[in-house]
Amino acid sequence: MDNIDFKIIKRLMQDGRITWSELGSWLGMSAPAIADRVRRMEENGTIKNFSVNINPASIGCNVTAFVYVILEHPRARPPFLQLVQDCEAIQECYHMAGEEDYCLKVKVANLAELESLISDRIKGIDGVIKTRTTIALSCIKETNALPVYVKFD
Helix, strand or coil, X not given: CCHHXXXXXXHHHHCCCCCHHHHHHHHCCCHHHHHXXXXXXXXXXXXXXXXXXXXXXXXXCCEEEEEEEEECCHHHHXXXXXXXXXXXXXXXXXXXXXXXXXXXXXXXXXXXXHHHHHHHHHCCCCCEEEEEEEECCCCXXXXXXXXXXXCCC
């Protein structure tokens, strides 16, 4: 990856709908050259996918919570991680250092759904011995953009 790739990534994080032509014009390159660079970054896994950011409340996801999970034994990992993969309400999952094993970022419609997710699905897995949940009152900042460590000319 070179400076041009980093510039492309930064611009795509700002506007994923920008055309190859617009990117090329901005960088002084042809649209096919930009498209080729983006394709290579997709193939090597630098760019995982292209998606759209939705306002959660506009589709009924009114509650954001963070659920911390403690597993009794590593044998509980496979079914727990399968739930994480299969459950659309679980937005993010982090394996943690410290008291808890995992931290889940969850978005659901209401508290009843949150209760069902925690009580029935998460705690229903053998080996989940404890959860701790915090509910977000509001979101100050939420982004998928990452810092790009490159010197721009």
